[in-house]
Amino acid sequence: MAVITGLDVVDVRFPTSRDLDGSDAMHTDPDYSAAYVTMCTDDGGAEGAGNGYGLVFTIGRGNDVEVAAIRALETHVVGRPVPDSPELLADLYRRLVGDSQLRWLGPEKGVMHMAIGAVVNAAWDLASRRAGLPLWQYIASLTPAQLVEQIDFRYLTDALTPDEALEILRRAEPGRSERAERLLERGYPAYTTSAGWLGYDDAKVERLAREAVADGFTLIKLKVGADCADDERRLRIVRDAVGPDIELAIDANQRWDVGDAIDWVRRLAPYGVRWIEEPTSPDDVLGMATIARAVAPIEVATGEHVQNRVIFKQLLQAEAISVLQLDACRVGGVNENLAILVLAAKFGVPVCPHAGGVGLCELVQHLAMADYVAISGKQDRRVIEFVDHLHEHFVDPVSVIGGHYVAPTTPGFGARMHADSIARFRFPDGPEWVS
Numbered sequence: 554m555a556v557i558t559g560l561d562v563v564d565v566r567f568p569t570s571r572d573l574d575g576s577d578a579m580h581t582d583p584d585y586s587a588a589y590v591t592m593c594t595d596d597g598g599a600e601g602a603g604n605g606y607g608l609v610f611t612i613g614r615g616n617d618v619e620v621a622a623i624r625a626l627e628t629h630v631v632g633r634p635v636p637d638s639p640e641l642l643a644d645l646y647r648r649l650v651g652d653s654q655l656r657w658l659g660p661e662k663g664v665m666h667m668a669i670g671a672v673v674n675a676a677w678d679l680a681s682r683r684a685g686l687p688l689w690q691y692i693a694s695l696t697p698a699q700l701v702e703q704i705d706f707r708y709l710t711d712a713l714t715p716d717e718a719l720e721i722l723r724r725a726e727p728g729r730s731e732r733a734e735r736l737l738e739r740g741y742p743a744y745t746t747s748a749g750w751l752g753y754d755d756a757k758v759e760r761l762a763r764e765a766v767a768d769g770f771t772l773i774k775l776k777v778g779a780d781c782a783d784d785e786r787r788l789r790i791v792r793d794a795v796g797p798d799i800e801l802a803i804d805a806n807q808r809w810d811v812g813d814a815i816d817w818v819r820r821l822a823p824y825g826v827r828w829i830e831e832p833t834s835p836d837d838v839l840g841m842a843t844i845a846r847a848v849a850p851i852e853v854a855t856g857e858h859v860q861n862r863v864i865f866k867q868l869l870q871a872e873a874i875s876v877l878q879l880d881a882c883r884v885g886g887v888n889e890n891l892a893i894l895v896l897a898a899k900f901g902v903p904v905c906p907h908a909g910g911v912g913l914c915e916l917v918q919h920l921a922m923a924d925y926v927a928i929s930g931k932q933d934r935r936v937i938e939f940v941d942h943l944h945e946h947f948v949d950p951v952s953v954i955g956g957h958y959v960a961p962t963t964p965g966f967g968a969r970m971h972a973d974s975i976a977r978f979r980f981p982d983g984p985e986w987v988s
């Protein structure tokens with residue numbers, strides 16, 4: 554029997570703050586980083602093709618804390634059977650989340666939970682590689698009962714029971730192969746955030762917005778929340794540049810209190826805004842619901858900092874969000890994201906995943922595509938975020954053409970990075986950081 558031999562963890566950081574790429578109202582100088590993990594096995598094969606790869610995305614300082622958190626999980630995996638089946642994946646997830654001492658650091662939130670997510674995602678990467686399938690197709694190859702088995706229903710059953718989940722998944726079963734075909738033909742709609750970073754000047758924002766439309770994007774997102782007059786001016790510039798038919802979204806990255814959010818969004822409403830993203834604290838379910846009622850029909854979107862399935866459940870129950878932005882690297886990996894996708898399907902809320910950062914586009918596209926094929930079965934009002942940064946460091950980079958993610962066909966989850974990128978950007982001793 555093949556076993557896991559260890560977790561190899563590396564602190565990789567990219568100096569993105571030099572050009573203010575990724576800057577927003579709260580995170581003014583991010584260095585996009587990855588606590589990068591390889592789940593090593595005793596039969597990993599040529600050049601590690603049978604190992605598993607995952608990561609936690611951070612924005613610089615603290616990436617070393619994530620590295621340590623991942624290492625703290627090693628005792629749960631070393632010597633365990635290689636998780637290459639649905640049963641073993643479910644077992645590994647429960648083992649990691651259920652550590653009776655480590656859970657004190659959460660429970661199921663923050664640094665430790667993100668570390669668990671990276672290890673769980675590495676296991677799914679490994680399983681789908683060994684099945685010879687991209688992750689989205691691997692998920693879609695599981696039966697509804699096998700998918701339900703992946704989900705921890707603790708704290709969910711007042712909103713979603715295992716029987717209801719099974720029913721939702723069975724309902725999506727008949728059209729699976731047609732939807733997979735359609736995905737391979739047409740891809741999955743994307744939207745872009747690359748035009749609207751807060752640190753960019755007006756001319757750059759206008760140029761990038763025009764380029765985005767020329768590239769086929771139909772939704773553009775702008776960062777807001779530092780200065781309302783600046784936001785009005787930038788929105789006017791972009792609206793004039795792209796015309797009335799392009800959707801615009803705005804993202805405050807948690808900048809406001811509830812009252813401020815309502816006032817600010819109302820001032821920006823005349824420029825035609827589909828959603829306001831992260832108007833306030835991601836933990837403030839009731840505040841988010843108050844904002845949603847006040848700014849409708851503008852939608853409230855959130856999720857990239859929502860710590861687990863329980864908060865998502867509350868956001869849905871409270872009708873606080875109309876757009877659910879799950880993140881591949883925030884919660885407890887594929888297993889918890891399956892719970893979140895089924896919850897969203899139950900409440901009829903579209904999932905528009907958060908991406909960007911390092912590797913988030915590579916990863917999250919698989920979850921959105923699995924949702925379309927095997928869970929919600931829907932693609933309307935759904936778009937995956939796209940940020941055109943750092944893809945060159947990945948072995949299987951995303952391909953976005955004509956405003957659509959091309960469905961990946963190579964096996965795995967997409968987190969594997971090039972060895973030379975890891976060596977060059979390794980912190981603090983890689984050549985990019987030693988000068």
Ligand SMILES: [Mg+2]
Binds near residue numbers: 804806830831857
């Ligand atoms: Mg955001």
